Each structure stands twice: as C-alpha cells, then as structure tokens.
Amino acid sequence: MEIFQYMEKYDYEQLLFCQDRVSGLKAIICIHDTTLGPALGGTRMWTYESEDEAIEDALRLAKGMTYKNAAAGLSLGGGKAVIIGDPRRDKSEAMFRAFGRFIQGLNGRYITAEDVGTTVADMDIIHEETDYVTGISPSFGSSGNPSPVTAFGVYRGMKAAAKEAFGTDSLSGKTIAVQGVGNVAYNLCKYLYEEGAMLIVTDIHKESVQRAVDEFRARAVDPQDIYGVQCDIYAPCALGATVNDQTIPLMKAKVIAGAANNQLKEARHGDTLHERGIIYAPDYVINAGGVINVADELYGYNRERALKKVEAVYENIEKVLEISKRDAIPTYLAADRLAEERIELMKHTRSTFLQNGHHILSRR
Ligand SMILES: NC(=O)C1=CN([C@@H]2O[C@H](COP(=O)(O)OP(=O)(O)OC[C@H]3O[C@@H](n4cnc5c(N)ncnc54)[C@H](O)[C@@H]3O)[C@@H](O)[C@H]2O)C=CC1
C-alpha cells in the first residue's frame, strides 16, 4: 500500500507505529481528523495475517470514527488503534502499559477505549500510564464496558430501520439473523428476545453460540450459512466487509442493521443494497452507542444522561433515512452527508482565534 498516497486521498492526519521489544507490543495508532476535537476510538487486538492488513484496518476504522463521532453530535474527532496479536494468548500487563505510554505521548490528540479483543481490565492497565483512556472500571467513576450500551443503540436503530421497511417498529415476530454473538450481540439478542423476535445466530466460537441457543432459544447455523437464511433482518455483529459481492445475492433480509464497523466491503455495495430495496442502517450511525457512552466520561460520567443520548440513535437513523429519500441517495451516502456537513460547519465556527483558549473541559 502507498501509505502517504492513501492518507492524502482520505485526508488522514497521523499514523503512528508503536513497538516495544520486551513486551512484544506491535501497535498502530491512526488519527484521521481532529476538526471536532480529540480523536476518540477504541483499540482492537486481532490476529492480523499481515502488517498491511493491520494498517488498513486501523486506517479504515479511524476514518469511520470521524464520521461516527460527527454524526452522533459529539465534539470529538476520529481515531483508532490496533494491536497485532492474539487477544486470547498474547496479552500482558507490560504490553498494555507500554501502549498506554505511547498514547500519553500524544498528549490528548488520541483517546482510547475498548474494541474487539480488548476489555475493561485492559483499559484499567492502560490507565496506569495515561489519562487518555475511557471505558475503564466504574470504580474510577468511569463508564465501564461500552458493549451493552452499544447494543442498546443498535436495538434502537434497528427499530427505526424496521419502521421504514415494515411500517412498524415492533420487532415482535420478526426473524433476525445475528452474525457473531460476542459482547455487543449477546446484549442485543437479549433485547430482541425480550421483544419477541426469533433469532438465528452464528459465531466461530461454539460456546458463544450455545449461550444464545440456551438463553434466547436461538437457532444456530454455521458461519458461512448466515447470509442466506430466511429472515427479516440481518444483523452483522462480527467483523467488517461482510456485505459484499458474494453475500448480497444470497440475502433474503429487507433490513441490514448491526453493530459491526465497516460492514460494506466497498462503498458501491451500499449502492447495490439501495438498488435492491434493502434498508441499510449505516454502521457508524447505528453503532454509536458505545462511543456516546464513553465520551460522556469527558464531562464527568452520568449514566442517565448517556443513555438518553444513546436512545436518540433511533432519531438519527430516521434522519439518515429522510436524507436518503429527500436526496434520492443510498443511506450510506446520506450518513456521510450528515457527518460531513457538521464537520464543515464546525470548522467554520471554530475558526475564531483564541489566545491560549482552553475549554473548561481541559481534556477536549
Ligand atoms: N464493543 C463495542 O462497544 C462496539 C463494537 N463495535 C463493533 O461491533 C462488532 C462486535 O464487537 P464486540 O461485540 O465488541 O466484539 P466481540 O469480539 O466481543 O464479538 C465479535 C464476535 O464475532 C465473532 N466472529 C468473528 N468472526 C466471525 C465470523 N466470520 N463469523 C461469525 N462470527 C465471527 C467472534 O467470535 C466474536 O464472538 C465489531 O465490529 C466492533 O468493532 C462497534 C461499536 C462499539
């Protein structure tokens, strides 16, 4: 990959490679855009096949955070970090502390949190070395694990998308195919089951599937079979790029609404969904609950206030659907428009010169 060419094309600010030989840390921090404020986005730990794959993931995820934070109305820019390694095998205190020191070195330009492969316990270790970490244990007055709140937001957004497709936002009696029953999707399944939805689930880990079968009467299918099952809604809640040339022709769902980041393999797949009349709830709008929740820590965490904001994912999806209809464009473009218009507007508003002007919230 021609890295500078790619960064220039999508206007990235910074890409940082962090290496610590003793702990084995190999991490990449990517800051896409800080127009709206410091870049907030989680740290993913994953067994990448190659360094290029890890770099690409960091770049794509960081840009997604710029759009997610902007569309959610947060005063935050977009960034993300990835650690190369197996989260089930390679973690150590030394690794996360070394990583925390690299974050501290950025002096607040990047604030981290959980993502796939990292936990509250990992964030607590990072916190030993830096202030710029959220999603740490509630005993610090923090918000803890963002996943249940992300799930609540996805549930709200799914209802808004269902209303558009089926004329009612009730999910009772709807069949929902959930790909990946990890931290977010387990909590999502709970909401869906309690509302009376029928669940079809899959995961690469058998225990996760079994838990959903036992607790939510879900039907299990093999990972490759999830795309073609007869269902009303497909909820991608594993990794990205699952909406692509191979999977779209198999899909029976009228709605795609799930937690995963970067669901569309390429932007053109959003066009294909639009042409086929499948309502796609854009990933970074529907899965913003977690970041809205951890961002509230920057104001002194208040769960009630945070959940109120997350509830509004419903209205945000409605807004995207309205723009899509008004401008006759696919929903992924409508979401981009929502985010980009806000960034442009704030760029102008914030252009006034301030002499050493610090906001009362010193971390912003
Ligand atoms: N945790 C959070 O608060 C947020 C998560 N997200 C995104 O939501 C998605 C899920 O996140 P988490 O639940 O936190 O991660 P997780 O790691 O707890 O869950 C992901 C699940 O997907 C499964 N999986 C991976 N590849 C699969 C495949 N090919 N087929 C079936 N299952 C597969 C994994 O075994 C795991 O159980 C990720 O894309 C993440 O970036 C987005 C916003 C916030």
Ligand SMILES: CC(C)CC(=O)C(=O)O
């Ligand atoms: C997990 C969140 C707290 C932030 C993030 O990285 C995301 O929304 O993807």
